[in-house]
Amino acid sequence: xxxLSYVALIVRDYDEAIAWFTxxxxxxxxxxxxxxxxKRWVRIAASADSQTSxxxxxxxxxxxxxxxxxxxxxxxxLFLQVDDFGGQxxxxxxxxxxxxxxxxxxxxxxxxxxxxxxxxxxDLLGPAPRES
Numbered sequence: 001x002x003x004l005s006y007v008a009l010i011v012r013d014y015d016e017a018i019a020w021f022t023x024x025x026x027x028x029x030x031x032x033x034x035x036x037x038x039k040r041w042v043r044i045a046a047s048a049d050s051q052t053s054x055x056x057x058x059x060x061x062x063x064x065x066x067x068x069x070x071x072x073x074x075x076x077x078l079f080l081q082v083d084d085f086g087g088q089x090x091x092x093x094x095x096x097x098x099x100x101x102x103x104x105x106x107x108x109x110x111x112x113x114x115x116x117x118x119x120x121x122x123d124l125l126g127p128a129p130r131e132s
Contacts, residue, residue, distance in 0.1 A: 005051075006053055017042075030045055092124070101113050
């Protein structure tokens, strides 16, 4: 069996990133353990039972710092799938998340692009409407 466990996301600061993802998106902090040299092993996820989590990796040098917010080179590179698109969208708007467009409804479901605190672009995805 194979599965994708972690996706590293370069951040400026551990605590500001933890606060943004937990406060704005409602993510859970799964692990925050100190490592050598002031580094930390920080994992967050959309829920406790998520198969994949984000590993928040603080930029360690100027080259890495220049890549903060450039996860996918300016394209959408992260996708947050939710069951309640309207509810999640409303909560994110209330919490001040920056959206790049208005929600749209495609054949595969509802979608809207948003940016995280560093400018990485995400899709918020909801299920397609059920046909009667």
